[in-house]
Amino acid sequence: MIDKKFIGHEFEPFTTTIEKGRLKFFAKAIGETNPIYFNEEAAKAxxxxxxLAPPTFPFTLSLESEDPFPVVTALKLEIGRILHGSQEFEYFAPIYAGDEITVSSKIVDIFDKKGGALEFVALQYSFTNQDGELVATSTNTLVYRNG
Known part of the structure; x- marks a missing residue:
């Protein structure tokens, strides 16, 4: 069983630069056709x-630390037993190409279902720009299969 003492555990924050090419690539990957997500002139107009960063883009930022899966390391989880359970976003301000985004994360809950056969780890992420403005938060729930 995953030790609930990790609830509240905060991971080392890190900062990353939002590159225009990455935004264009992400927009293309998700099938976004609005030019504000890949054309500078259209965005300015x-x-x-x-x-502008497309919706759900902040998820990719959470994978940019030195250890892209710090929860796996901290909780000593076997990566082959992990499923992505859910992802929720709340947006407060736009994220733009050129922004410096600091990503902070912590474990906010650990619980189990089916007599412990499935364990859940809820992680909360905060995304803050170079002006100290909280631009988005995200909650990601991982499912860990035991057995």
Missing amino acids: AGHKSV
Whole structure:
């Protein structure tokens, strides 16, 4: 069983630069056709300062630390037993190409179902820009299969 003493555990925050090419690639990968997500002129014409990050893009930022899966390391989980259970986002301000985003994360809950056959780890992420403005939060729930 995953030790519940890890509830509240905070991982080392890190900062990453949002590159225009990555935003364009992500927009293409998700089938986004609105040019504000890949064309600088279209983004500026729509009132944005640069190319805008598409919805769900912050998830990719959580994978950019030195250890892209710190929860696996901290909890000593076998990666082959992990499933992505759910992902929720809340947005407060746009993320743009050129922004410096600091990613902070912590374990907010650990619980089990089916008599411990399935364990769940809820992680909360905060994304803050170079101006100290919270631009988004995300909650990611992982499912760990025992047995």
